[in-house]
Amino acid sequence: MSVKTIMFDLDGTLLPMDQDIFIKEYFTGLAVKLAPYGYEPKKLMDTIYKGVAAMVMNDGKCKNEEAFWRLFTSVYGEKAREHEPVFRDFYENEFQQVAKSCGFNKAAKETIELCKAKGLRVVLATNPLFPSVATESRMKWAGLDKSDFEYFTVYENSSYCKPNPEYYLEILDKIGADPSECAMVGNDVTEDMVAKTLGMKVFLLTDDLINKKGEDISVYSNGGYEQLKEWINNL
Numbered sequence: 001m002s003v004k005t006i007m008f009d010l011d012g013t014l015l016p017m018d019q020d021i022f023i024k025e026y027f028t029g030l031a032v033k034l035a036p037y038g039y040e041p042k043k044l045m046d047t048i049y050k051g052v053a054a055m056v057m058n059d060g061k062c063k064n065e066e067a068f069w070r071l072f073t074s075v076y077g078e079k080a081r082e083h084e085p086v087f088r089d090f091y092e093n094e095f096q097q098v099a100k101s102c103g104f105n106k107a108a109k110e111t112i113e114l115c116k117a118k119g120l121r122v123v124l125a126t127n128p129l130f131p132s133v134a135t136e137s138r139m140k141w142a143g144l145d146k147s148d149f150e151y152f153t154v155y156e157n158s159s160y161c162k163p164n165p166e167y168y169l170e171i172l173d174k175i176g177a178d179p180s181e182c183a184m185v186g187n188d189v190t191e192d193m194v195a196k197t198l199g200m201k202v203f204l205l206t207d208d209l210i211n212k213k214g215e216d217i218s219v220y221s222n223g224g225y226e227q228l229k230e231w232i233n234n235l
Helices: 019-037 041-056 064-076 078-092 094-101 107-117 132-141 165-175 189-198 225-233
Strands: 005-008 121-124 182-186 201-205 221-223
Touching: 005 107, 005 165, 019 041, 019 078, 019 094, 041 064, 064 078, 078 094, 078 132, 094 132, 107 121, 107 225, 121 165, 165 189, 182 189, 189 201, 201 225, 221 225
Parallel strands: 005 121, 005 182, 182 201, 201 221
Antiparallel strands: none
16 A cells, blocks of 8 residues: 655654753753752652653553653652643743754755655654643754644653554554554654554664664665655655
Protein backbone atom coordinates (compact mmCIF):
# COMPACT_ATOMS: atom_id res chain seq x y z
CA MET A 1 0.00 0.00 0.00
CA SER A 2 1.25 3.51 -0.78
CA VAL A 3 2.23 5.89 2.02
CA LYS A 4 -0.48 8.39 2.93
CA THR A 5 0.86 9.71 6.25
CA ILE A 6 4.36 10.74 7.22
CA MET A 7 5.47 11.32 10.80
CA PHE A 8 8.44 13.47 11.81
CA ASP A 9 10.46 13.63 14.99
CA LEU A 10 11.30 17.17 16.14
CA ASP A 11 14.44 17.42 18.30
CA GLY A 12 17.49 16.56 16.21
CA THR A 13 15.34 16.03 13.13
CA LEU A 14 13.29 19.08 12.12
CA LEU A 15 15.07 21.09 14.81
CA PRO A 16 18.87 20.61 14.70
CA MET A 17 20.38 20.25 18.16
CA ASP A 18 22.96 18.65 20.36
CA GLN A 19 20.66 17.03 22.90
CA ASP A 20 23.15 17.27 25.78
CA ILE A 21 23.64 21.02 25.29
CA PHE A 22 19.89 21.56 24.94
CA ILE A 23 19.08 19.69 28.16
CA LYS A 24 21.79 21.56 30.09
CA GLU A 25 20.47 24.96 28.97
CA TYR A 26 16.86 23.92 29.58
CA PHE A 27 17.45 22.56 33.10
CA THR A 28 19.66 25.51 34.10
CA GLY A 29 16.94 27.96 33.09
CA LEU A 30 14.23 26.00 34.88
CA ALA A 31 16.29 25.77 38.07
CA VAL A 32 16.79 29.55 38.11
CA LYS A 33 13.07 30.11 37.52
CA LEU A 34 11.97 27.83 40.36
CA ALA A 35 14.64 28.69 42.95
CA PRO A 36 12.60 31.57 44.45
CA TYR A 37 9.81 29.07 45.18
CA GLY A 38 12.04 26.93 47.39
CA TYR A 39 13.22 24.34 44.86
CA GLU A 40 16.85 23.40 45.48
CA PRO A 41 18.45 22.90 42.04
CA LYS A 42 19.95 19.42 42.45
CA LYS A 43 16.87 17.93 44.06
CA LEU A 44 14.70 19.60 41.40
CA MET A 45 16.74 18.18 38.53
CA ASP A 46 16.79 14.72 40.10
CA THR A 47 13.01 14.89 40.50
CA ILE A 48 12.44 16.03 36.92
CA TYR A 49 14.60 13.17 35.64
CA LYS A 50 12.48 10.79 37.70
CA GLY A 51 9.37 12.44 36.27
CA VAL A 52 10.68 11.89 32.75
CA ALA A 53 11.36 8.24 33.62
CA ALA A 54 7.78 7.93 34.90
CA MET A 55 6.50 9.18 31.54
CA VAL A 56 8.79 6.87 29.56
CA MET A 57 7.53 3.93 31.62
CA ASN A 58 3.88 4.98 31.34
CA ASP A 59 1.70 1.95 30.58
CA GLY A 60 -1.19 3.87 29.09
CA LYS A 61 -3.35 4.05 32.22
CA CYS A 62 -3.03 7.85 32.36
CA LYS A 63 -1.71 10.71 30.27
CA ASN A 64 1.98 11.50 30.49
CA GLU A 65 1.12 14.81 32.12
CA GLU A 66 -0.47 12.98 35.05
CA ALA A 67 2.38 10.46 35.24
CA PHE A 68 4.83 13.34 35.60
CA TRP A 69 2.87 15.24 38.22
CA ARG A 70 2.17 12.14 40.27
CA LEU A 71 5.89 11.62 40.61
CA PHE A 72 6.61 15.30 41.16
CA THR A 73 4.04 15.65 43.94
CA SER A 74 5.19 12.39 45.54
CA VAL A 75 8.44 14.26 46.22
CA TYR A 76 7.22 17.81 46.87
CA GLY A 77 3.65 17.24 48.04
CA GLU A 78 0.33 18.14 46.42
CA LYS A 79 0.92 21.85 47.03
CA ALA A 80 3.54 21.70 44.29
CA ARG A 81 0.73 21.68 41.73
CA GLU A 82 0.08 25.28 42.72
CA HIS A 83 3.30 26.05 40.84
CA GLU A 84 2.08 24.70 37.49
CA PRO A 85 1.48 28.31 36.32
CA VAL A 86 5.14 29.06 37.12
CA PHE A 87 6.22 26.19 34.88
CA ARG A 88 3.96 27.50 32.12
CA ASP A 89 5.35 31.01 32.50
CA PHE A 90 8.85 29.58 32.18
CA TYR A 91 7.98 27.86 28.89
CA GLU A 92 6.35 31.02 27.56
CA ASN A 93 9.29 33.25 28.50
CA GLU A 94 12.70 32.06 29.77
CA PHE A 95 12.52 28.82 27.78
CA GLN A 96 12.69 30.88 24.58
CA GLN A 97 16.34 31.63 25.35
CA VAL A 98 17.11 27.92 25.00
CA ALA A 99 16.58 28.36 21.26
CA LYS A 100 20.15 29.70 21.15
CA SER A 101 21.39 26.17 21.87
CA CYS A 102 19.61 24.82 18.79
CA GLY A 103 20.40 25.13 15.11
CA PHE A 104 18.16 25.94 12.16
CA ASN A 105 17.80 24.25 8.79
CA LYS A 106 15.47 25.72 6.18
CA ALA A 107 15.28 22.26 4.64
CA ALA A 108 12.95 21.26 7.48
CA LYS A 109 10.19 23.59 6.27
CA GLU A 110 10.92 22.70 2.66
CA THR A 111 10.50 19.01 3.46
CA ILE A 112 7.16 19.55 5.21
CA GLU A 113 5.98 21.59 2.21
CA LEU A 114 7.11 18.79 -0.11
CA CYS A 115 5.01 16.31 1.85
CA LYS A 116 1.96 18.53 1.64
CA ALA A 117 2.49 19.09 -2.08
CA LYS A 118 2.39 15.32 -2.48
CA GLY A 119 -0.90 15.20 -0.60
CA LEU A 120 0.54 13.42 2.42
CA ARG A 121 -0.89 13.78 5.92
CA VAL A 122 1.84 15.19 8.19
CA VAL A 123 2.17 14.38 11.89
CA LEU A 124 4.73 15.64 14.41
CA ALA A 125 5.76 12.56 16.38
CA THR A 126 8.01 14.15 18.99
CA ASN A 127 8.54 12.28 22.25
CA PRO A 128 5.69 13.62 24.43
CA LEU A 129 7.74 14.65 27.45
CA PHE A 130 6.87 18.35 27.15
CA PRO A 131 3.67 20.35 27.53
CA SER A 132 2.09 21.77 24.41
CA VAL A 133 3.39 25.30 25.07
CA ALA A 134 7.00 24.03 24.98
CA THR A 135 6.50 21.87 21.89
CA GLU A 136 4.84 24.69 19.97
CA SER A 137 7.83 26.89 20.83
CA ARG A 138 10.29 24.30 19.52
CA MET A 139 8.27 24.07 16.30
CA LYS A 140 8.70 27.82 15.84
CA TRP A 141 12.44 27.57 16.45
CA ALA A 142 12.50 25.14 13.51
CA GLY A 143 10.61 27.63 11.32
CA LEU A 144 7.36 25.68 11.63
CA ASP A 145 3.96 26.11 13.24
CA LYS A 146 1.35 23.79 14.69
CA SER A 147 -0.77 24.45 11.60
CA ASP A 148 1.89 22.58 9.60
CA PHE A 149 0.78 19.34 11.26
CA GLU A 150 -2.49 17.46 11.34
CA TYR A 151 -1.60 16.17 14.79
CA PHE A 152 1.31 16.52 17.21
CA THR A 153 2.14 14.68 20.40
CA VAL A 154 2.59 16.41 23.77
CA TYR A 155 2.40 15.20 27.34
CA GLU A 156 -1.23 16.33 27.63
CA ASN A 157 -2.53 14.07 24.83
CA SER A 158 -0.23 11.03 25.02
CA SER A 159 -0.21 7.95 27.25
CA TYR A 160 3.10 6.42 26.11
CA CYS A 161 6.58 7.52 25.07
CA LYS A 162 9.22 6.42 22.60
CA PRO A 163 10.64 3.82 22.19
CA ASN A 164 7.47 1.98 23.26
CA PRO A 165 5.72 0.86 20.04
CA GLU A 166 2.44 1.68 21.79
CA TYR A 167 3.37 5.34 21.34
CA TYR A 168 3.06 4.96 17.57
CA LEU A 169 -0.04 2.78 17.83
CA GLU A 170 -1.71 5.50 19.89
CA ILE A 171 -1.00 8.05 17.15
CA LEU A 172 -2.31 5.69 14.49
CA ASP A 173 -5.49 5.22 16.50
CA LYS A 174 -5.92 8.97 17.01
CA ILE A 175 -5.56 9.79 13.30
CA GLY A 176 -7.27 6.67 12.00
CA ALA A 177 -4.36 5.35 9.96
CA ASP A 178 -2.94 1.91 9.16
CA PRO A 179 0.80 1.42 9.81
CA SER A 180 1.28 0.03 6.29
CA GLU A 181 0.24 3.46 4.97
CA CYS A 182 2.61 5.42 7.22
CA ALA A 183 6.26 6.44 7.35
CA MET A 184 8.41 7.74 10.20
CA VAL A 185 11.38 10.11 9.91
CA GLY A 186 13.73 10.61 12.84
CA ASN A 187 17.34 10.85 13.99
CA ASP A 188 17.28 8.39 16.90
CA VAL A 189 17.82 4.74 15.98
CA THR A 190 16.24 3.37 19.16
CA GLU A 191 13.31 5.77 19.51
CA ASP A 192 12.33 6.42 15.90
CA MET A 193 13.28 3.36 13.90
CA VAL A 194 11.19 1.12 16.20
CA ALA A 195 8.24 2.23 14.03
CA LYS A 196 9.53 -0.23 11.44
CA THR A 197 8.51 -3.14 13.69
CA LEU A 198 4.88 -2.06 13.24
CA GLY A 199 5.09 -2.22 9.46
CA MET A 200 5.81 1.47 8.89
CA LYS A 201 8.43 2.68 6.45
CA VAL A 202 11.27 4.55 8.15
CA PHE A 203 14.00 7.04 7.26
CA LEU A 204 16.92 7.78 9.59
CA LEU A 205 18.10 11.39 9.32
CA THR A 206 21.81 11.32 10.10
CA ASP A 207 22.58 15.05 10.54
CA ASP A 208 22.22 14.79 14.35
CA LEU A 209 22.31 11.02 14.61
CA ILE A 210 21.67 9.32 17.96
CA ASN A 211 22.71 5.67 17.96
CA LYS A 212 23.27 4.76 21.60
CA LYS A 213 23.45 1.02 20.95
CA GLY A 214 25.80 1.30 17.97
CA GLU A 215 23.40 -0.43 15.59
CA ASP A 216 24.14 -1.03 11.92
CA ILE A 217 22.20 1.85 10.35
CA SER A 218 22.60 0.50 6.82
CA VAL A 219 19.46 -1.55 7.44
CA TYR A 220 17.47 1.70 7.29
CA SER A 221 17.03 4.23 4.52
CA ASN A 222 19.22 7.05 5.78
CA GLY A 223 21.06 10.23 4.97
CA GLY A 224 20.73 14.01 5.10
CA TYR A 225 17.87 16.20 3.91
CA GLU A 226 18.65 15.82 0.21
CA GLN A 227 18.43 12.05 0.54
CA LEU A 228 15.27 12.43 2.63
CA LYS A 229 13.57 14.56 -0.03
CA GLU A 230 14.49 12.01 -2.69
CA TRP A 231 13.11 9.24 -0.48
CA ILE A 232 9.83 11.12 0.02
CA ASN A 233 9.53 11.73 -3.71
CA ASN A 234 9.84 7.98 -4.27
CA LEU A 235 7.26 6.92 -1.68
